[in-house]
Amino acid sequence: MTEDEIYAALTQVFRDVFDDDDITLSPATTADDIAGWDSQAHVNLVVAAETRFGIRFRTAELESLHNVGDFVQLIATKRKGA
Amino acid sequence: MEQLAWLPVHEDLGAALSAARRIADPAERLARAMHLSGFRRDFTATGRIERLAEAGLAAPPAELGLVPLRLAILASHTVDHLVPGIRVAGLHRGLAISVHVAPYGNYRQALLGEDPALAEFAPQLVLLALDAQDSPIALPLGASEADVEQAVAARVAELRHLWRRARERFNAQVVQQLLVATTPPLFGSYEAMVPAAPRTVLERLNAALRHAAREDGVLLLDLAAQMAGQGPADGLADPVRWHQAKQLVSPVMAPLHGDLIARIAGAVLGRARKCLVLDLDNTLWGGVIGDDGIEGIKLGQGNPTGEAFLAVQRYAAQLGQRGIILAVCSKNDMAVAEAVFENHPEMALRRGDIAAFVANWSDKAGNLRQIAKQLNIGLDALVFLDDNPAERDIVRRELPGVAVPELPEDVALYPAWLGAAGYFETVGFTADDAARGRSYALNAARQAALEQTTDLESYLRSLEMVLTARRIGPAELPRATQLINKTNQFNLTTRRYTEAEVQALADDPASLALALRLTDRFGDNGLISVILARPDASLRPGEWLIDTWLMSCRVLGRQVEAATMQVLTTLAAQQGIHALIGEYRPTARNGMVADHYSRLGFKPMAPLPDRPEGTLVWRYETRGATPFVHPIALDLT
Incomplete structure (x- = not known):
């Protein structure tokens, strides 16, 4: 999966979780940019991404997911390792 | 088994949700949400269905027939992420469930003290969702059996007091969640031999809670038993979700979790199903009786396929013994079909077990209507079990009130799927229930007497x-x-x-x-x-x-x-x-x-x-x- 493909798939995950088909992501997108991205939605995002990409984030990694770029990098690394 | 495996798969649920979002009328969005709640869905789709319904639920139109129900959840772990699953599973059963979540960990204060928000909400159903980490019974591992008994009794007495308070203050039906083990065994298979081992204590506490609940008219929510084998194994008590957000149930399992609670809510409101309608060929036996004849169908011991069909019959017979009405709806000649029940030596179901027996060449939707009429029950009391996907699809289209479970290819898995779907959840089991199947069969004898007079x-x-x-x-x-x-x-x-x-x-x-x-x-x-x-x-x-x-x-x-x-x-x-x-x-x-x-x-x-x-x-x-x-x-x- 290329980085572009991960972005596309992750965008769909965000759109589903926030029920908003207009969401577009950039590496710098953070919780401040998306209405409803609170701590509960964050867990939902993590779990939805895990399901979509067939990976599990480690507990320690959860603390490093601050923006969309972090998400994509971690997903790419994990998928390469898988 | 995938969770909600018994619900049919929508050809494109995501697109249907996006289209439904654009509908302007909230009532129409709610109707669409009710429809979509009947499809297999993960937690994100479930969340989207809830949002679709939300505005319409403020004033649901009468023609949707939604029955309101107020559920309060008093929990010692995070449950907010589970609310959409409960509400959407409610919609699937015609229930408009409003949920009040008491502040995290404050279940005692909510019931023992004054909680104006809870009092104003006036719950009809109170779920006490507690976990093993909350008020743990902390005894040294060497503690005696008597020490453990005493500690368990004290904890159960405290909970019974809370149950009583919920009943007295709100006239609410209480549902107690049984404790889920969140730590691994300390002693392996030897665990149960050590009275104060954590898992032994937990099991004793659960056993004592079951007993007390039966005495006090409290209902139980048994997540460990009901979720076993469905969805990912780490969906319940995943340590990562626990450390991250104090979630006992992962968001992944929210759809099934919500369904378990909506089943109980439905049973409390009398919305559980009453009758299991069975197809015959390739559902109760292997083969087609009209073609293969009584010697040719596969049923009974000595052959794996025959045993699998026998197991389906036995499960249906057991449901009959607990008071579920059994009926037959099959495309067959009546005499040929009935002869199997009378004459095949391996049948676990007998003609007398079937309260309404319809075998003809008409369409099944019409026949299901006839069965409901004959038994004087609503179409929404029926569950129709049929191996044929095309028949299932037609019945779902023609009679949306009838529950038609999806079934796996392998008949050996039919009982597990039917059981997992929880159509027959109940709030009690009485001697009358055990006699009901017999009673419906006796009605046939009364009918015969009437025809002679x-x-x-x-x-x-x-x-x-x-x-x-x-x-x-x-x-x-x-x-x-x-x-x-x-x-x-x-x-x-x-x-x-x-x-x-x-x-x-x-x-x-x-x-x-x-x-x-x-x-x-x-x-x-x-x-x-x-x-x-x-x-x-x-x-x-x-x-x-x-x-x-x-x-x-x-x-x-x-x-x-x-x-x-x-x-x-x-x-x-x-x-x-x-x-x-x-x-x-x-x-x-x-x-x-x-x-x-x-x-x-x-x-x-x-x-x-x-x-x-x-x-x-x-x-x-x-x-x-x-x-x-x-x-x-x-x-x-």
Whole structure:
């Protein structure tokens, strides 16, 4: 999966979780940019991404997911390792 | 098994949700959400369905038939992420569930102290969602069995106090979540030998909770048992989710979790299914009886496929023994199909187990309608089990009220899928339930007797009926409450009450709570009718409002109503009551009793204050009334 493909798939995950088909992501997108991205939605995002990409984030990694770029990098690394 | 595996898969749920979001009318979005709630869905789709429904739920249109229910969750872990799953599973069952989540970890304060928000919410259902980390029983590993027993008893006593508070303050039905093990065993298989080992303590606590719940009329939510084998193994008690957000149930499992709770809510409100309708060829046996003949079908011991079909039959037979009505709907010749039940030596189901047997070449939707009519139950009481995906699809389209589970390719998995779907969740199990299947079969014998008699009067007399009326006591309370919550058709007011509320009315010396039982020469029909009569603020002294009059449709057409009226007027007179006020509150289901009171000689009167629109009111003076004519002997002792 290329980085572009991960972005596309992750965008769909965000759109589903926030029920908003207009969401577009950039590496710098953070919780401040998306209405409803609170701590509960964050867990939902993590779990939805895990399901979509067939990976599990480690507990320690959860603390490093601050923006969309972090998400994509971690997903790419994990998928390469898988 | 994937979670919600029994729900059909939508061809493109995401696109359907995006399209539905663009609908302007909230009521129409709600209707679309109800439709989509019936498809297999993950937690994100479930969340989207909830949002689709939300605005419409503020004022749901009556034609959607949604029944409101207020659920309070008092939890010692995070549950907010589970609310959409509960509400959407409710929509799937025609329930508009509003959920109040008490502040995290504050369940004691919520029940023992004053919680104005909870009091204002006035929950009908209170779920105590506790976990093993909360108030753990901390004993040294060397503690004795007696120490453990004592600690367990103390914890259970505390919870029972909370249950009582919930009942007293809100008249709510309490649901206690059993504890889920969140730590691995310390001793492996030896664990249970050590009284104070954490898992041993947990199991004892759960066993004690089960026992106490049974005594106190509390219902249980057993997540570990109900989720086992469904969804990912780490969906329950995933340590990552626990450390991250104190979630006992992962968001992944929210759809199934919500379904488990909505089942209980549905059962409390009498929305559980009552009847399992079975297809025959390749559902109850392997092969096609019309082609393969009785020797050619696969059924029974000695052959893996035959054993798998036998297991399906055995599971259905067991459901019959717990009171689920069994019926057959098959494309076959009647004589050929019935002959298998009579003559095949390996059949676990016998002809007498089947209350309605329909085998012909007409379409199944029409036949299912006929079965519902014959059994006097609604289409929404039916579950239809059929191996053929095309038939399943047609029935779902034609009769959306009928539950039609998806089934796996392998028949060996049918019982597990049917069981997992939880169609027959219940809030009680009584001797009447165990006898019900038999009772429906006896109705067939009564029908045969009727066909041999020339007139109805002599037929009814020949039944030698006895109507037994008892004030509702501990023996009658569970079944009476069950009837109050599940009777839809012969039900004048469709008021639903919890056991605690029925008990309160039965304890009130100024009121009357009656349970009626009908026996005849074919056997016992069980507890078939409930009457609640009481003084009312809108009435004068000496008058009773018939708050509730309901009857099982199994005994329709037997003049039980007239006999019941005689019982009621007799008992009313004994309590100094001279007038009975009957109400008819129309619903989509109770049209059959619109004329009930006028048939019994009640006179129409002006509406009472604060009643729903369309309510009709009737009055009956017990003084100088003419005696009721009916062929039923009364037992009022």
